[in-house]
Amino acid sequence: MSLLLLGSWSALERDQWLSLLQPALPGECWILDVPLNAADAAEVEAAIVANPAPGSLGNLPRLRLIQSVWAGVDKLLADPGLPADVPVARMVDPAMNEAMVHTALWAVLSLHRRFFELAAQQAQAIWRQPEQLRAADWQVLVLGLGELGGRVARSLAAQGYAVSAWSTRPAVVEGVQCFHTDASLVQALARADTVVNLLPLTVATQGFFDAARLAQMKHGASLVNLARGAHVVEADLLQALEAGHLRHAVLDVFAQEPLPPQHPFWQHPQITVLPHCAAQTDPRSALAVVVGNLRALREGRPLQHLVQRQRGY
Template sequence: MAILLTGNLDAEDYADWRRHLLAHLPAGETLVLATEDYDPEAVEIALVANPPHGTVARHPNLRFIQSLWAGVDKLLSDPTLPRHLPIARLIDPSMTQAMVECALAAVMLLHRQLPAYAAQQARGEWRQLAQPLTAQRPVGVLGLGELGSAVARTLAGLGFPVSGWSRSPRAVAGVNCLSGADGMRTLLEGAEILVNLVPLTPDTEGLLCRATFERMPRGAGLVNLARGGHLVEADLLAALDSGRIGHAVLDVFRQEPLPAGHPFWHNPRITVLPHVAAYSEPSTAARIALENVAAFRAGRTPDALVDPGRGY
């Protein structure tokens, strides 16, 4: 029986993943690629990177799905996905570190008012702005999973007063942890910078909207590193125009690549990143994915199993 690699990958990506997977492939396992001829009935394990809808269902003897991405919202949106199969997300410390670095860079960009200084430079204006200390700049982090907890701890370690929100209660050292609807309101009302890292589910679709922005302090900063589906784009543009939101750092979008002519490209109050905050690096992720496969083969519970009912 075989392990299949399939996903939204180009030829170079397939070659890179194959090289690193073969370096860690357990004895007796066979790796096949979706781009090659293979017997679908021979596939028991699928390593997936957002494959086209219908791909997974073509393998009648599939027993386990290991995502090569941290997020599984696109995979779970496949109406043909066999719902009885165990699915695991990828948890890679290298990806967590990359996300922490990007979140920290975005928060510091807003905290140190670098967009305002860039605008002054364009005007040839020399003016020093009042600069609060980190202890005077409350930050809110939506989502306290693997990535959100690491980001919240790091920001708290730099002296920011950090509140974090999750659907169910969590405990993170140095972070004011909140949950539920009341917790969300409390977090938003105090967050001068809001970092979004919640999973995309039907409950969080459109979370970053007018109602959310209106609860935040006037002129607050927004950082979206989760999914484009969280953001109501028209509401953000209106909030920026009114001054309700001062600046937004966006790494993810409803349509990627961001189309030419999209209003985000040329809005001086938006920093656009091309979905680079944190992505799976085959050199580290291949070993972690195959260790999870080995755990499944041995009858152990794989790490980071997905709860389809929660969407992550």
């Protein structure tokens, strides 16, 4: 049987994964492109993927596992040719989780201590000291309490911030006030100085931050979007910033990536643009996750981090 390694990545990225996987799984036969004949396709037992082209996984009759090496699986699940009866596992990479915590801490701290504004002052040689607020006086709302959201919420609380969190299902996080109803979301948005978005992208969360939702946010609050670009209606965000309702936005993800050079976000004084780098899969640590699931598949043990397709994540 064969293992398929397939994704929307460069040859360098693919070869990096292959150089790690081959020694960890000696004796395996690797296929590095969509099988062109029925005999090769019938040999594929598992696919290790990074958002492969739509239809790539639809004609593999013996496929038993689709293991993503990326945390987000929304594009993968949107493939109409994705086999309905094959388990899909997402990546939960410890190093990526830690990187997301670092980025969220940096963004919240920079907004809390006005570091983005101080950088703008430096460019104009302005010497003006901002008010110094305690972390406990800064209300942070984390949206999404999955693997990443839970870690971010706990880490912010450990730094002394007043942290609340909202998710679509009830959750408990030590040191964090958790909510899950629509009414509680409205109330939490009205209190938060910084909103950190780590929601999964589903049909229900597409366009989550539209004009109505942004209007529910506290006047002068800031948005940190580290999840998916499709969560934000970009024109509505621009309007909320230009109207003075929101103070700043830190954006790592966008409706179109790479962000086009002419996009208004690049030059907007109240927007900090990151090139989708808040937290990237580290193959060195993610390798153990992939190998663990492949060995579990062969040995008939439970698979880890399986996607619940009806929920979209």
